[in-house]
Amino acid sequence: MSQRHLPLWEVFVRSRRGLDHKHIGSLHAADAEQALLAARDTYTRRQEGVSIWVVKSSDIHASQFEDEGAFFDPAEDKVYRHPTFYDVPEDLKL
C-alpha cells in the first residue's frame, strides 16, 4: 500500500452570485488543481455552485475550544452593541 499520502483540503463553495463562499466539506488531493477538479466532481454534481475555493487544511488556524470562554469574553458584557439596548419611543420608526 502507498506510503505517501495525499494532503487534505477544505472546500468552500459559492452557491450563487451574491452569496459568500461556504465551507462544504473536505477531500484529499495532490495539489490545488487536482483538489479543484475533485471538489467540482464531489460537491457540485447538481449545480450546487458557481465558484469553488480550496484551502490546504494545514493552512487553517482555528481558535481553541479550551479557551472558548476567555477568547469570546470581551463581547459578553457589551449589550449596548445591540439595538434593543436603547430606550426610545416605541411608536417611532427608528
Add this chain to the structure above:
Amino acid sequence: MATPAPHDEQARFDAVIAADEKIEPRDWMPEKYRRNLVRQISQHAHSEVVGQLPEGNWITRAPSLRRKAILLAKVQDEAGHGLYLYSAAETLGTSREEMLDDLLEGRAKYASIFNYPTLSWADVGAIGWLVDGAAIVNQISLCRTSYGPYARAMVRICKEESFHQRQGYEIMQTLAQGSPEQQAMAQDALDRWWWPTLMMFGPHDADSAHTQQSMQWKIKRQSNDELRQKFVDQTVEQAARIGLTIPDPELRWNEARGHYDFGEIDWDEFQRVLGGNGPCNRSRMRDRRRAHEDGAWVREAMLAHAEKHNRRAAGAAA
C-alpha cells in the same frame, strides 16, 4: 464571583448533548464516544463504497442509454457519499489510510446487504427501491445525530438519495407492467431482496450491543426496530401499487398498533453473512482490493506531478 467550573469537560459535553446541540471536532468528548463514532461513521463509509459493486455489475449491461446514464450517476453518488463520510470520520483524528486498511484487510465491517449478488436487471431496481429506501429511513434519522460533521454529511446525502430510490422504483414499475417474464423477474428480485433489506436495520433492540449507549449519546436517534417498522409500513403500499407481493405470509395490518405486523427475520442467515460467509463476501473484498491496487499508480503519479511543480516553483523563487 466564582466562574462556573469551566474545566468540567464532562459536564459541558453532557450539557451540549442534553440541549440537543452538536458536538464539533475540536470539542472535548469521552474517548468511548469518539471510538463509537469512528466505528459507526467508517462502517457507513465502507458501505457506500462497497455498495457500488453490486450495481456496478450492471452498468455495462443496462437495457438502455437512459438507464445506463442514471445508473452511472447513482453509483457515482455512492462514491461521493463514501467520501463525505470518510471526511466526517477524519475529523475525529483517524486517517483515511487507517480506515481503508481496516476495510481492505478485513478488520472493518460494511453493510451485509452488499454481500448478495445482483443476478438480473430487476435487482438494480430492487436495490434502488428497497436498499436505498431502507438507507434513507436510517439516514433521515441520523440527520439529527449529535456529532456535527456526521449530521451535516447525512443532510447532504439525504438530498441525493431520493433520486436513487425513485429510479429503482421506476425500474420495478416498468418491469411489473411488462411481459409475464418481466413481471416474474421483478417479483423474483423482491423475493430475494426483501429479507436482507430488513436485516439492514440490525439486530432487535434487545440484542443490539451498541444501541443503548448510542441512543444516550444521541448518536442514534431511533432504535433498529423502530426504523425497521417505519420502513415496512411505508413499503407495503409501494409494493401493492405495482402489483408485487412482499414475500411474508405473516405481513398484515395491525389496527391496534397502527403498524404492520411482519414475520421473524432469519437471524442465522444474518449472522452467517455478517461473519463473512454470505454469497459474495470474498468477491466483494477481492474486487475492492484490486480497485485500490489498480489505482495506486494514479495516486503516485498525482503526487509526483505535484512535487515536481512545487520544486519548480521553489526553484523559480530562489
